[in-house]
Amino acid sequence: MKKKKAIVIGSGFAGLSAASFLAKEGWTVTVIEKNAGPGGRAQQLKEQGFTFDMGPSFYWMPDVFERYFSQFGKKVSDYYELERLDPSYRIYWQDGYTNMPANYENLKEVFESIEPGSAAKLDKFLAGAAYKYEAGMNKLVYKPGLSLTEFFDWQTISGVFRLQVFSSIKKHIASYFRHPKLQQMMEFPVLFLGALPQDTPALYSLMNYADIKGGTWYPRGGMYSVVDGMYKLALELGVEFIFSENVTEISIHDKSAKTVKTSKAEYAADAVISGADYQFTETKLLPAAYQSYSSSYWEKKVMAPSCLMYYVGLNKKLNKPVHHSLFF
Numbered sequence: 001m002k003k004k005k006a007i008v009i010g011s012g013f014a015g016l017s018a019a020s021f022l023a024k025e026g027w028t029v030t031v032i033e034k035n036a037g038p039g040g041r042a043q044q045l046k047e048q049g050f051t052f053d054m055g056p057s058f059y060w061m062p063d064v065f066e067r068y069f070s071q072f073g074k075k076v077s078d079y080y081e082l083e084r085l086d087p088s089y090r091i092y093w094q095d096g097y098t099n100m101p102a103n104y105e106n107l108k109e110v111f112e113s114i115e116p117g118s119a120a121k122l123d124k125f126l127a128g129a130a131y132k133y134e135a136g137m138n139k140l141v142y143k144p145g146l147s148l149t150e151f152f153d154w155q156t157i158s159g160v161f162r163l164q165v166f167s168s169i170k171k172h173i174a175s176y177f178r179h180p181k182l183q184q185m186m187e188f189p190v191l192f193l194g195a196l197p198q199d200t201p202a203l204y205s206l207m208n209y210a211d212i213k214g215g216t217w218y219p220r221g222g223m224y225s226v227v228d229g230m231y232k233l234a235l236e237l238g239v240e241f242i243f244s245e246n247v248t249e250i251s252i253h254d255k256s257a258k259t260v261k262t263s264k265a266e267y268a269a270d271a272v273i274s275g276a277d278y279q280f281t282e283t284k285l286l287p288a289a290y291q292s293y294s295s296s297y298w299e300k301k302v303m304a305p306s307c308l309m310y311y312v313g314l315n316k317k318l319n320k321p322v323h324h325s326l327f328f
Ligand SMILES: Cc1cc2nc3c(=O)[nH]c(=O)nc-3n(C[C@H](O)[C@H](O)[C@H](O)COP(=O)(O)OP(=O)(O)OC[C@H]3O[C@@H](n4cnc5c(N)ncnc54)[C@H](O)[C@@H]3O)c2cc1C
Pocket: 009, 010, 011, 012, 013, 014, 015, 032, 033, 034, 035, 038, 039, 040, 041, 042, 054, 055, 056, 057, 058, 059, 060, 245, 246, 247, 248, 275, 276, 277, 307, 309
């Protein structure tokens, strides 16, 4: 039987993952990427002898990566080496700094030194967060998401109040910790969601669990080792990559996405998956008749904030700063 052909737009983590799963299922897969190499927002910059990770630097939830590679009969250690960082990160205040120790007992001592009684509260807080992590990942995130009925099992429905999707994480944290420093420390991980703690459900205390219990890890060679690993796996599965080619249009035939036009050529496929940003794919690549949302819908949306990045190389080694220094 002729193999079905898929085109994946973009080679960020999402594109690499989609391409690999399709290839594993027997599809012929071509990834078309506008940049010169894979990685997307997790690009690497090499300049004047320095190597920078341009995007992510916090490797959290190592279980998610292990699960990813295991679905292809592989292990993380087949592709890169991980090291747990200690401290996980450092927070600078106006009056000094606090290291977040990797060891939980040491972290409890830090809490206790800031607010007496808070170490026991941290235990309680994290017990709830552990439930949310386990339920959130297994009952929500890892479901294929093809139908709402996937979420209709009794455990998920009965546990929905324990997941605290209706109250804010800001209030949830304040109900455990009074000291502003502890509150800020615990609110920090939701920054990754691009939203403010007052607008984020308490469900996301699962991020505190990921942070404190899961730890911050360093892939040897930098975060780009993860991209390299996922890229190598995709190549081993037979995925083909076309770099430096900008997709300009997804054409629809018989109500299906069948052709992808780029700056250089046109490619036919049985299915197209876009790993580029949702709004961009909808409004710039799809014909208007096939867009799910109107332009007024997008205009009302508040996008996650951007940031300004500096990649700074120095001609001497500094002793004081650690990796991951956060200035509050
Ligand atoms: C500064 C920064 C810091 C971050 N820190 C962390 C962190 O510490 N920990 C963490 O877990 N996450 C972090 N993130 C988030 C993480 O990097 C992203 O969630 C992740 O890289 C997104 O992957 P993706 O595949 O969804 O999208 P992307 O990486 O954006 O991939 C999309 C790909 O599509 C390509 N593309 C787009 N349009 C076209 C087109 N028309 N034709 C062809 N190709 C196209 C793009 O070039 C890109 O390669 C950070 C992000 C940034 C920017």
